[in-house]
Amino acid sequence: MSFKDILYYSLLRVKRNKKNIFLFIILLIGCLTITGALTYKNFISQNVNDLINKYLGYRTVIAIASFEYEDKSDEEFYNELKKLDHVLEVYNADYNSINVPLLNDEDNSVSLTNGSTYSLPKKIIGKTIKEDDTGVAICPIKFKKNMEDYYNTDDFIDGQELIKTGISINVPIYDKVNGKLILTDKFYQKKYNVIGLYDPVTNGNLYNTCYISPKDMKELFDIAESANKSSLPIAHVIVDDLKNVDSVRETIADKGFESFNKTTINYDYVKEVNQICNIIIIISCIGIFVLTILYIKKINNDNLQNIGIQKAYGYSNGNIQNFSMCELLIISFISIFISFILAESCYLIINIFFKDYINLKERIITHSMLNYWFGFLIILVVPIITNSLLNLFYNKKNAINLIRKK
């Protein structure tokens, strides 16, 4: 019997047997549930991973020197840390970031952050900053100077506007006299040309954060903020990977320095989502399996006479199996096709729906094909296994026993 004949007659029988709709619905719902659970699970962990990758804070360790370094130069302490494994960069924690007032706009400020190689945003529109650059900055595509009213989106300044005007600061200079801070009448003024823009949302920053070169940062601190410097050197230690943070902290402790994580992440939520999704997936698989077995057994019982007749008219066991398998695979493939269309439509609708929510901009669901494969596999494999098992049983029966079963 040719494949064409099997396919043609299977299609006829599937089309004309309305009972197949039940199996179709079982497989469709099963496939959609599995795909949905997988998508959500991957979406959550993907987002968390993205966040960890983009936001340096999770793999930054703050290390404080021991008292013996009070007399030594700060550089010695930093060099000691730079030698450690898995450490990408070490810099003075004082130089990390600072809020400074804007020129001619004292009520508002800009947060200037040390733009070292590792701390700079991954994606920059325009030019980037090099270690020794001076008078340049990278600012948000949407800049906000009034942080008191953070959720008001009316006073955003377009990044393109900043490229034209630049950012100018005006920092009052303090002096330390006998351990007390005294305001002088001098000011540190500087204009930074904006040479590049970045997206603060995906980078985990506030809308008022601009990056300047480490050299400018050092200058700003040494002149304007020297009074604020801590007596013991404190370092920001950037670790190459989140999983190495603990071991780096251990070696730092071995050297007699104190350390803590700049930012920690709460994984419990991710774990919970993972567990719930896994349970849903397992239940769906079991559900599909049980319902499919019951259903195929039922239609095969209805079909028993037919199988007997096929035997009586010279169909071999192989022919009979090919026929029933083909019918089931047609139903499986239709379910796969429809669930694919439905799932894609859902993604589309969700994406359109969330498009306007600026904070979710990059969190829009990505529809990886990987999320489909498992569901597809299950609704193909389960009917094949069930049918094969039942056929093993029918193969041994005499035609007349099948025909007279009722």
Next chain:
Amino acid sequence: MKEVINLNIEKSYILKHKIIPVFKDLKLSFESGKFYAIMGHSGCGKSTLINIMGLLDNEFKGEYFLNEKNVSKLSNKELANLRNKEIGFIFQEFLLDKYLKAYENVIFPMLVNKDILPKERKKRALELLNMLGLEDRVNHFPKELSGGEQQRVAIARALANNPNIILADEPTGDLDEENETKIFNILKELSKKGKCVIVVSHSNEVKKYADIVYKLQDGKIME
């Protein structure tokens, strides 16, 4: 005339550890071109016998030669092939595939017969239905046909691969007299064309058509 079936068999059923003997040392032979009737009271084993002859039941003792081949010695594949090409079986309840139209039901046995080319199948099915007076019923589903019509479709299906042996178990059991006459006439015609036609029936009507009547009683045959 050529002998197509020769058997010498013993058959008993086992039901809940009890042995129910049906027949012992049953010797029978059938030739092509003849119309045989197998008669006997209910429960004497007529269906059991014809099922064995139709290769629908292979649980028996003894020897059964079909076209001079001992069927007990054949593989499943060879048996399937014999059922397909040498035997056409007609059931009392017609047993058509309810999801297939009349002509598709007739084509069904041809799908596993390599001797009939795919493009000839439909033509052949229509010819057979034509011959049985069903030319305007070819596109009907079984539920859209009367009992007599369904049985004629079933006969067309039995003839699909032009077998030499036609076996029918009470083919007119569910039909009225008019349809019974029609069916017996068709079967008689087939025997005249050289086929070996074996019919199990309660009806005394069948005696009018049969060349040979076997009466089955207490597991024995009286001619």
